[in-house]
Amino acid sequence: MLPTGACFGCEGVMLSLGGRRILSDVSLHVKRGEVLGLIGPNGAGKTSLFEVLSGRYHPQQGSVFLDELRLDRLDIFRRARLGVARTYQSPVVPNALTIGQTLRAARKAYAPMMSAHDAEWAARLVRLDASWDRTAGSLDTFDRRKLLLACLMMRRPRVLLMDEPASGLINTEIAELDLLLRKFADEYHLAIILIEHRLELLGAIADRVYVLDLGAMIAEGAPEDVFRDDRVQAAYFGGVA
Template sequence: MDTELSKNFFSCNDISIDLGGRGKILRNININIKPGEVLGIIGPNGAGKTSLIEILCGRYKQKTGDVIYKDKNINDKKLFERARMGIGRTYQTPVVPEDLTVGETLKAARQANKPYLPITDAEYAADLVKFTVDWDVENTKLETFNRRKLLMTSILMREPDIILMDEPASGLINAEIDEIDNTLRMLSKEMNIAVLIVEHRIELLETIADRVIVMDAGK
């Protein structure tokens, strides 16, 4: 990672959004994250945490403010464009294609990249997250933890610089949460991937986050 870009690697400035006439969901939000850093964002339900991630990944369009990535304004970049630029995103509920197998899902993820990614990239990414399920298994037979691993494998194939995660421990037992923590620590400290984690339980961030930002009522 170019150290020249560390200061403005990924940030948002004065982000505000108004959804459905409910008033401002987010009000003048400012955050920044450095390469290899784990940043936690915590707050009660309805604080605006998920809305912020939706803006950062390009799914929502903010009313005011800027999103900066590697010193460039990416306000005009759509969700798929930001993904190809190196911004990964996971969801609270790990939704996978129900009509595909694990292997077919990873093939689709490889072909979504231009040029297509080789199968060895999928194998390497699966190894990183300890995803050992046979590739012939249908996605419908995967439990929550392996669904999360499948989606993380799809993201890591693209060698992201930052991953935005919405409650990655949701639906997991303690042993699985510990494994997630270890994986994220490895990705950040050994591979220099920045990780932004949205959570509403402080105990899940205490052992992994370098910094924690508290959000409430959209600010």
Template sequence: MIQVPFFSVRDLVVDYGGVRAIDGVHLEINKGEIRGLIGPNGAGKSTFIDAVTGRRIPTAGQVQLGGEDITQLAVVARRMRGVSRSFQRTSIFHDMNVLEQVFLASHQAQAKDPERDAVAILEELDLLQYADWRAGDLGYGQQRRLDLALALVGSPSVLLLDEPMAGLTVTESRDLAQHLKRLARERNVTVLLVEHDMEVVFGISDRVTVLELGKPLAEGTPDEIRANPKVREAYLGSAA
């Protein structure tokens, strides 16, 4: 019996007018896997995430979750099926307290017990002590963790993260990366991580896919990608 990948993208194409931003990308991710997605600026990483999550309907290709074709589903419908994402910029509400907004997000995601779900997420991300704080009063690293909490409510099966370490210090990046790795393992969440911090990507990813000009350049374990001469030339540089 052939095993179907839990989350797959097949021959994805995205056009912006006459410009082909994504050109035939094929990606298969197993349940519980952390997959890094890297590439130079303009490689099409954010466009790829938008197409996978329903913010942009692809020109061609297919997105499957657990064998179901979800290519034409809207963002909300995909979220209800377990596909969640975060953005390069935090999506928190600065004037709302921490617990309230996580609870509301959990309720919107139709968690069975939104209050318990919200408290559990905050506790796992070391944010429960700030439950009554106004989100805007948190430090930036804590705001990034809160953003991750909002993406994790409702127990999604797939989590797509678009540069979650952006703007963080080295220490904050490593801390958030370890939270992410632990939560992915404990919750058996499939993660697609777009990130410029190579130490984070290589440190927590099971496999890494490299894009260049909208096309797949290479795929492999972190060690294989580090050693790949095409990747080093196109992106990583001699310091990789």
């Protein structure tokens, strides 16, 4: 079971793919209203852990929890319906659809269907200011990320998994992203986990940070403490960023 007060996480996850061990006895947890950072060198297993948490991969051992509910045998679609939302490093959108058509498809994707009001609320929440008649494929990277976030947020998720959300953004956009994610956590009580190499983003908004190396957790704690940890310095800062 998760620690008292935790909303979402995993315990003792072991994952092997193609005969190779990817994750070894990995545990983490996040509370509602908390922003959790996940860092580590390339190949550490961060994205594979997200695949386990979101339901694309099922671990050979260990468990995934949302509140008191075991998720580890549920598929990715059932987890989404329970409130586990995810974004990817590349903000892939339906290029030929307009913003309005994309939001309409998202709100009608599964029951209960969301209203047009829900889509309008979500677009305002993420500060997506582009015309809804504009094609999604014409948006810049940050607005694509905002569109995808709007599609997720209209469903009022409980957990948000984000894989390198600052990738491709400039400093002013990262600052706006900081404020947006803290708003999600503080006002809407989302539990947020970020995979991120931009440590300035994590230093600004993360409450805690976990560090993966070679498929195992090697450190956890406040960002300023974790970034100074000798094991983290050796595995992350001295390795491949």
